[in-house]
Amino acid sequence: MSETAMGASQKDFESAMSQVKRLKDPGNEVKLKLYALYKQATEGPCNTPKPGVFDLINKAKWDAWNALGSLPKETARQNYVDLVSGLSSSSDSSSQVKPEADRKQSGYETLVVTSEDGITKIMMNRPAKKNAMTMRMYEEIMLALKAASKDDSAITVLTGNGDYYSSGNDLTNFTDIPSGGVEEKAKNSAILLRDFVDCFIDFPKPLIAVVNGPAVGISVTILGLFEVVYASDRATFHTPFSHLGQSPEGCSSYTFPKIMGPAKAAEMLIFGKKLTAAEACAQGLVTEVFPDSTFQKEVWTRLKAYSKLPPNAMRISKQMIRNREKEKLHAVNAEESSTLQERWLSDECMNAIMNFLTRKAKL
Numbered sequence: 001m002s003e004t005a006m007g008a009s010q011k012d013f014e015s016a017m018s019q020v021k022r023l024k025d026p027g028n029e030v031k032l033k034l035y036a037l038y039k040q041a042t043e044g045p046c047n048t049p050k051p052g053v054f055d056l057i058n059k060a061k062w063d064a065w066n067a068l069g070s071l072p073k074e075t076a077r078q079n080y081v082d083l084v085s086g087l088s089s090s091s092d093s094s095s096q097v098k099p100e101a102d103r104k105q106s107g108y109e110t111l112v113v114t115s116e117d118g119i120t121k122i123m124m125n126r127p128a129k130k131n132a133m134t135m136r137m138y139e140e141i142m143l144a145l146k147a148a149s150k151d152d153s154a155i156t157v158l159t160g161n162g163d164y165y166s167s168g169n170d171l172t173n174f175t176d177i178p179s180g181g182v183e184e185k186a187k188n189s190a191i192l193l194r195d196f197v198d199c200f201i202d203f204p205k206p207l208i209a210v211v212n213g214p215a216v217g218i219s220v221t222i223l224g225l226f227e228v229v230y231a232s233d234r235a236t237f238h239t240p241f242s243h244l245g246q247s248p249e250g251c252s253s254y255t256f257p258k259i260m261g262p263a264k265a266a267e268m269l270i271f272g273k274k275l276t277a278a279e280a281c282a283q284g285l286v287t288e289v290f291p292d293s294t295f296q297k298e299v300w301t302r303l304k305a306y307s308k309l310p311p312n313a314m315r316i317s318k319q320m321i322r323n324r325e326k327e328k329l330h331a332v333n334a335e336e337s338s339t340l341q342e343r344w345l346s347d348e349c350m351n352a353i354m355n356f357l358t359r360k361a362k363l
């Protein structure tokens with residue numbers, strides 16, 4: 001029997017739980033419904049004593065849960081997933097970019113997003129921290145990609161502000177430990193990572209990376225999911241996973257060997273060899289390298305010309321190419337994310353992060 005016929009899987013349920021945290025406040029009534037369905041899905045019918053009449057909040061929660069009677073756990077899980085999916089699509093459409101809303105889009109804390117000349121540009125904007133990717137930045141990039149997939153631009157660009165493209169995952173992400181401890185942190189991070197990379201796998205329009213400077217970690221690995229990668233000759237490409245006690249992500253364990261052959265991929269992903277832009281171009285990870293002095297001018301002239309091509313034809317061609325291996329990419333992403341969930345709990349990884357945070361180690 002297919003997963004759909006059996007109802008929502010545990011993975012769908014966990015993904016919906018993580019999506020809920022990223023939604024705008026849906027109001028108390030919906031929050032009560034979500035609470036009740038969550039309790040029913042995880043614990044079954046209401047099994048706690050009714051709170052007193054003056055305990056208003058807990059009584060409202062208890063009433064909502066109790067009202068579900070003997071609804072089976074599987075049905076509650078499915079209803080929870082459906083409810084979250086409905087809420088996500090309505091909040092997506094409310095954040096959909098209007099054609100006239102060219103230029104700078106407000107509301108992002110870690111990005112500058114602009115839409116002009118048929119190009120939506122998503123610029124990572126933490127130059128003082130070398131555009132290290134915080135939890136907030138991952139979430140904002142997902143939101144910006146979802147909006148860009150629906151706006152009237154023909155192509156979408158990811159780039160960085162300042163001297164770096166990005167120094168990869170912000171290593172302080174691992175210092176904010178929730179009440180459930182490091183295990184919960186690792187689990188939540190793996191869900192976020194999988195959702196983040198899924199957005200790149202599923203992005204429907206041509207996606208271009210404008211690599212303005214050095215790129216590290218996850219900002220490098222996801223390049224294998226872009227259609228085109230333009231780099232300044234100042235850029236470098238570095239995936240120091242073993243040094244950090246970690247393992248590849250962004251589907252690079254699959255895309256890099258395909259792009260550059262297994263031996264060159266191993267040098268990068270296992271031994272952390274840093275490539276110059278010219279080397280990355282010779283190995284097929286970068287499409288073209290430009291002198292830094294003329295990089296922005298040359299690249300944007302090229303992209304403006306591309307953005308005038310018929311957008312539907314470009315989108316269809318992209319999807320034809322991507323659809324041939326979408327399923328494989330999703331499976332690789334799921335495996336890489338769950339492997340990292342374990343790695344993040346290892347001594348090797350924890351020591352590497354501590355060394356960076358106490359300034360004992362830099363790349």
Ligand SMILES: CCCCC/C=C/CC(=O)SCCNC(=O)CCNC(=O)[C@H](O)C(C)(C)COP(=O)(O)OP(=O)(O)OC[C@H]1O[C@@H](n2cnc3c(N)ncnc32)[C@H](O)[C@@H]1OP(=O)(O)O
Pocket residue numbers: 128129130132133135138167168169170171172173189190192193216217218219240241244246249356361362363
């Ligand atoms: C949901 C979770 C998903 C997780 C996915 C996993 C992904 C794996 C990866 O991405 S692995 C890559 C992780 N990145 C790093 O290890 C890079 C660490 N940074 C450095 O080694 C150096 O900062 C540098 C080589 C990038 C730049 O060195 P430089 O000397 O030029 O500059 P500074 O070190 O002084 O940096 C300026 C300030 O920026 C802060 N910073 C830079 N990178 C990061 C980072 N990745 N995480 C956190 N903070 C970073 C640095 O600490 C300085 O801050 P300060 O001015 O306050 O001291």
